[in-house]
Amino acid sequence: MTTLVVASLSAREVGRRWVALALVVALPFWFYLVRRDATGQSLRMLTLGIGWAISTLTLFVVNASRGVDPRLRLTGASVISIIGGRLLAMTGVGVGLALGYWVLTVVDQEVRHPWAAALMMLLSAVVAAPFGSLIGALLPRELEGALALLSVVAVQMLADPAGLTAKLMPFWSTREVGTYAVDGGPTTMVWHGLAHAGATWLLCAGATLAIFHWRLRLVRYPEP
Amino acid sequence: MxxxxxxxxxxxxxxxxxxxxxxxxxxxxxxxxxxxxxxxxxxxxxxxxxxxxxxxxxxAPAAAPGRTRFEAGPVMLSLAGVGKRYRRQTVFSGVDLTVRGGEVAAIVGANGCGKSTLLRICAGLTRPSAGTVKRTPRVGLVPQDGGTAGWLTAEEHFTLFGSAAGLVSGRARSTGVHLATRLAWRPARQQRAQQMSGGTRQKLNLVLGELHAPDLLLLDEPYQGFDQGTYVDFWQQVFAWRDAGRAIVVVTHLLHDLQNVDHVLDLGER
Incomplete structure (x- = not known):
């Protein structure tokens, strides 16, 4: 109940930030447009852009709620309903964004496995929400958080996809699934991507919950 | 002059x-x-x-002559020897305070003496470094600033905080609007918290602190931005809470408020 209310109101909050929302929607598009002539590059850039946009938006939502969360806890909300509701909302926004861009790429590009392209973008959005939450939990100030996200996305963009560094980055899964979607290859690439995304999601969501459990803990006093 | x-x-x-x-x-x-x-x-x-x-x-803060008072109820908050230290710096120590239902206590003191920290300890948001705290489980906190979501309207806040307290949305909204009218405030449907004046946002803060009918209300200088009329309404509301058997702890720097309260805890003297 509380989870759904938090999710619905978080989505409403994001929906009212028109300028931020417009920039978030546009950001992956610029990534896509720059390399539109090359299908593989444009899709990979677009997907990374989706991840960056959703994680940044989640970071801002998490930071904006910092003053409300302790009061919600005092009023009776559990940590999991607060954090879970927010993750649900941001994942929903991300899935909507990913599906919109998937339609664009299917119409505008020749993609060998369109379903894998959809999966790639969905994975990016789904991983981005807890990743943005985790950065928000670790770095309470928006500027520091945004710079950290920028660093991660830049490393992800520039690192050799076969190397260890790229695999340690949160969006490696989308690159793996994207290669299958555009160039084809064994389906194990998709499974590797799914496994990486699942592990990243669990790690980021689990760490976010653990940090907020600690930060929003209430001292239990005996009754007089 | x-x-x-x-x-x-x-x-x-x-x-x-x-x-x-x-x-x-x-x-x-x-x-x-x-x-x-x-x-x-x-x-x-x-x-x-x-x-x-x-x-x-x-x-002699406990004396409140000339005013019709109700019998003090059960103890809602009890602090014994409470202290707080950040690393090697002692913020305060040896704080004792007992507040019963139907009583108002004020925490006063200079800037930086730990008034808000003590209130957070009472709420359970900060752990004391020393001493014992006993407290009723149902508590409402009204922070000095913040505590609201800028992009949400008052009614959405009521829904959010109501759901945290287990109230269905319609009941939470009607309760919130009802409580707001006691502070001479009628929430505008489309107005978001960030568009409210400072005083109106504090009224929202007050209503949110009270929405789940707590037995103990912790108020951190809740009248920031209030005009004179609202300030009077606020104290009338405090007396109404008190007369309903609730315990209220209010952080204040307005010394003329002290004549209205049952206990004064001066952290500046410690």
Missing amino acids: TDWPAAFEAELLRLGVQPGRARRLADETTQQAAETAGAPGEVFGPAHLYARHLVAELS
């Missing part, structure tokens, strides 16, 4: 107040008068009389 602070401080000294504390009280009183855009003499009356009044209030 310009000598009012000096006359006030001199009278405090004559009445036995320590020099540093007398200076602080004089500064705070002058500041309060400035906040109401009036000269101290117009706001507080003659300096020597206000000094005597203040010393009497600070030394």
